[in-house]
Amino acid sequence: MRINCMCTANIQPATSQRKLLLSVIREAKGHLDAKELYRRASKRNASISLATVYRNLRFFKEQALIDERHFGHTRSCCYEMKRSEEHYHLVCRDCGHVIEFESPLIHKLVAEIRRKNNFDVTRVELCLEGYCHDCKKEEKPLSKVT
């Protein structure tokens, strides 16, 4: 068994692949899925394997270095660096843009659930679908059922 070493924090062992993957995630603008992470990492290390990408995504998740997101109906999930403050997402059904937001209402909701349902919330999966500012003005289908 291997004990924690302080030099490389919780990235341990600090293999070149592991460091590369984490820096790609860190430098990414938006949210990456495994395939896209693999594509970008391959540019810097052509021999990296997709399995290694998946294994490290799981590792980073376990180390709480990254967050996993399930957006809308997309098959694969996305990843991003964990930040100090929690945040949630709006996904436009039209252009696919992902907008991040935060609201104190979510803390209130969690508190309410803890009180009313006697349920200890450890994770909030919240994603709202709809039409963004730019896409909502364009023509919409006639039926506006739910």
Added chain:
Amino acid sequence: MRINCMCTANIQPATSQRKLLLSVIREAKGHLDAKELYRRASKRNASISLATVYRNLRFFKEQALIDERHFGHTRSCCYEMKRSEEHYHLVCRDCGHVIEFESPLIHKLVAEIRRKNNFDVTRVELCLEGYCHDCKKEEKPLSKVT
């Protein structure tokens, strides 16, 4: 092209498989995934195909007869009859139980997003993970990060 007929509402054509599947979903206690729906339907019609289950799940979804849910980390999604009032879910990480709940805070959140982000919300995907009443009292792991 076929014009709508009123006799069978939006289930049309009303094939035996389609009627069977809908009644299995209707009679189900909880939330079903495709495999489980297939299992239950097969008891009443042994020749039904899994592809037909998937095709009809998509059909029912398009007809807004059922709702699709993505619970926690489970690979496959679950389905349930659409109800008049919207509701959301708590999933226990320990025993897997799914608890349904509703809260006016969610309406408030949607309104806030519409106002602040100028975003038209059409669907709220919300699922909270944690520990239910029965599981939270039992011993927990030492580290309580996240």
Added chain:
DNA sequence: TTTGGAATGCGAATCAATTGCATGTGCACA
């Protein structure tokens, strides 16, 4: 340095979901 245990690369395997195609069937219209 040495060395054990963990990480990697590769391909094969899984698992959920979709699709192509030949066949069967519900139902609008005659």
Added chain:
DNA sequence: TGTGCACATGCAATTGATTCGCATTCCAAA
């Protein structure tokens, strides 16, 4: 009450995402 045909079905093959087995390589603690 029949008939036609668009659409539904069954089956098998396919896709797409993720995981796994295994031989090999690589960290990092001592």
